[in-house]
Amino acid sequence: MARSAKQINNAPGIAAATFVVVAVLLAFVGIGLRVDALSGLGPAEWQAIRFTILQSLLSAFLSCALAVPVARALARRRFWGRTFLITLLGAPFILPVIVAMLGLLAIFGRSGVFNDILAMLGIAKISIYGLQGVVLAHVFFNLPLAIRLLVQGWQGVPAERFRLSAQLGIGPGMMFRLIELPLLLRILPGAFALIFVICLTSFAVALTLGGGPRATTIELAIYQAFRFDFNLGRAGLLSLVQLFVAGGAALLAFCLVPSISFGGGMDRMQCRWDGQQGRGAKILDNAFICVAAVFLILPLLAILTSGLRGLVEVPLIVWSSAWTSLWVALLSVLVLLGVALPMAGWIASSGNGRMEIIGLLGLSISPLMIGTGWFILIYPYANPADWALLVTIAVNAMMALPFALRILVPSIRDTIQAYGRLSSALGISGFAMWRCVLLLRSRPQIGFAAGLTAALSVGDLGVIALFGDPDRSTLPLQMYRLMGSYRTDAAAGAALILLLLAFGLFWIMDYWGRRNAIAQ
């Protein structure tokens, strides 16, 4: 087996993984230091746990199920502006939740565009508030991620496979069974686990669109235990529950992933003969693309229009916060790549995909708990405010890690399987393997992962609010402050700046990855 040849050093990967585990453990140690008594969970907490799992399952299932036809259509069709559309469809995922929520409500809310149209047609209004609202919002956020992961998977299939299928006269049905089904089996479980965990820690959106306390999630219960009751024992216990639910789901998902590869190819442009057969397929594909585009882009337009109105009222300080957010995002990307690349290399070459669960740790523990745990540890020795930005950068990188791994691991695994033997024969290993083979082959994935991290750090409020340094603030924090002092128009303007900054960073890095990339 080519795999058994030791081509990349696993030590940096294991070190990076250890770093993540230690960072999470330290947070629990910090909290553990201050727990007086462990108290059990009451009926309200159990209700929260049940609701959290239900809405996360539904959201993850729907996001994945809807992503399949859309991603398939996008992979099969070639049209003007396709690449831009794929990038734009990714935008909802990188939006800060509160901005996205206002955008969604402008379309699907009680006085939103959608209900206005229904009213004009004389149809009864629909209500977004309830479980359906929570799921709608989570699908809005996560459908883009699922689409992107799938499109990337499809693009990774060597063009020769499709060419051969066409030569052999394999029809769409058979092609689905032979190529696309294995592909879906390889990508969907991981995507499902990732989205499940994201929805698990949702809180403000779930509460607001869920219509009230019925939609209490574990994260809200943690927040309440910490802020209102100051019951660190209960908060810590709930965090553990959250961690175990996330870990369990991830373990199941990654066990389902078959380790198959499509092998290497000649990097020709993919041509999908199957997509050109039959008008029905074409119409269906176009319909899927249109519906998804309308669903994902309309709320963005709402944010754009209200933001443009507020832009003139945006005070100068917001721009300096945007600058802070920008370099925090860039540093987060550097930290992320420093951790994610060696980890992805280790996971991909060890052939044990389950280790990817470590990446999910950072996402499944509540940021409030990470922040608090570290605060307790730092406080006796230093002023936490001095550490605020450093901690924010570290937490941002940790939150983005599972996404980066999900994006990088399959590509690096394929590269090792396809080029490992040749590299061994040529005596390429270690750092040279990274430089000459892995980094080049995975450039689109690295660009995508870096862009995602940058955008997520720009949009995330993170833990900075906990550490309390009033002089250094990030853009989301400044936006919340505007909202908190009645300046809703200016806040909408700040939200637009935030959206453009996040999207711009994402676009630049993603473009860098795809430009001149060896594998298109």
Place this chain on the structure above:
Amino acid sequence: MKYSTFAAGVLTASSAFAESPILTVYAGDYFTSEWGPGPVIEKGFEEICECDLQFSTGDLVPRLLLENKRTKADIVIGLTSDVTNKARSTELFAPHGQDNGALTLPIEWTDETFLPFNYGHTAFIYNETTMGTPPASFDALLAMPDDVQIVIQDPRTSLSGLALILWVDAVYGEKSADVWAQLAPKILTVTKDWSSSYGLFTDGEADMVLSYTTSPAYHMFAEDDFTKKAAIFSEGHYFMVETVGKIARTDQPELADAFMSYVMSEDFQTVIPTANWSLPSALPTDQWPEGWAQLPLPEKVLFYSEEKSTAVQESAIETWRAALSK
């Protein structure tokens, strides 16, 4: 050699700082923002104290409980009376040393530890152009048709949300569960914090929002918008007061005392209305900024002492949660 130059630099720098002592004030995040009262207060106090006032932001009570005896705070500003009990239990605070008799609150204040610096009342805000006849009492609100949709905050995550359930408890007592059941269909949704609720209201998503009696003032004086009004209820409104406290182990006792008297000064009190969009705690009505005295305010004020508030909080939250979870 390099190191000694560096050390000399550090030493001179720190001695330069040593000339102006630092007063560390813990405050909520909203307080210190560009648009909050923090910057004005900092400037005002530094003019008279020959010191450097530094804010440190965060969740006040959890932070004090975490830091405990090691807290670096000299002053803590922004504790509402619904959380002062927990703050007091840290035994970190010293008597405020000011004359409670100088306060102009609508209730009697006897606390010697926490000193009120501003106040307001919970109220539902409506838009005059879309709601012709607002409810004149809580009963009238309950009797309104269910297509009137209000948005409130979660008492488990927001202090104004907590004030609402105490308000309902103060008006209806034992019958609170029924009241919540009647109110439930009118509640469009519950948000995590005040700002999301208010955003939903200004976006036209909700007819009324749980906010403060002073909210219309922002629209009137900052935006020239006279359409946003507070519905004044005959049963009375829950009183919300924010206080400031002095840390007993402060290393700047004189400065801390000076700050406490600054809070009671006319300088401080006159900036409160337009800087914090709330009412000053020690300023006669005739000295309020122009137009403020005309703001419709409730005649009857409902207030729970911190003991009473602490005693009923848990069961009131559970009543609320159970009624709205159905």
